[in-house]
Amino acid sequence: MQLEYFHMIDRIVDLKVDEKTIVVEAQVPKESTIFEGHFPGYPLMPGVLLIESMAQASGWLQLGVFKFERMPILAAVKEAKVRGSVFPGDLMSIEASLTHEGSGYAMTEAKIRVGGKLRANSALTFTLIPFPNADMRGYMAKVAERVGFPQQAVSP
Numbered sequence: 486m487q488l489e490y491f492h493m494i495d496r497i498v499d500l501k502v503d504e505k506t507i508v509v510e511a512q513v514p515k516e517s518t519i520f521e522g523h524f525p526g527y528p529l530m531p532g533v534l535l536i537e538s539m540a541q542a543s544g545w546l547q548l549g550v551f552k553f554e555r556m557p558i559l560a561a562v563k564e565a566k567v568r569g570s571v572f573p574g575d576l577m578s579i580e581a582s583l584t585h586e587g588s589g590y591a592m593t594e595a596k597i598r599v600g601g602k603l604r605a606n607s608a609l610t611f612t613l614i615p616f617p618n619a620d621m622r623g624y625m626a627k628v629a630e631r632v633g634f635p636q637q638a639v640s641p
Contacts, residue, residue: 488517493538497633498578500549505583507546509632511538515574530571535605536562539595542579543609545634547591548625550583551613556621557591561610569604571597577604589613 486495499508513530520528540559547557571577581595591613597605616622630636 486511486514488514488519488534491537492628493534493541494545494579494632497545497635500546500635502549505546505550507542507549507581509542509545509579509581511577511579513571513573513575513577517573520573528573530573530575532565532567532605535567535571535597536565536607536609538577538579539565539581539597539605539607540609540611543581543583543593543595543611545629545632546581546583546593547611547613548629549635550586553622553626553629554615555613556616556625557611557613559609560590560612563592563608563610565605565607567605569599569602571599571604575599584608586613 486493493511494509495512496510498510523529523531544557578598579595581593583591584594585592589612591611593609595607595609596603
């Protein structure tokens, strides 16, 4: 996880395109400037970054389901609950499932677990757009390789 660059996902563990589910992992860094202010002496992963992590896991799922032909953009956080703290050094397991797709939108449900315990969950809505340009698609293809995105799920 590179918080300062908003690279929240370290590794894709399991992508099941037919079942429209994904599991990813994200190792929260032990040190980050973010923790200096959130909170001094008691560092916690900010809730908004937990939501961003669930959104990125959901985004990778959609890239797989839609064969890298459309780019998901977070449009709405329908519901989000932080159910427990996430600390520096924690390994987050993030699950997402695609619950609806149509008319240029997609909806997902996502959960974050640490050590098997539920820490956060959300219902998210995304706008699906064509990749704005070849450079953006190329950049995402490089990130996909870094996180272990199954290359057979990327269309040419």
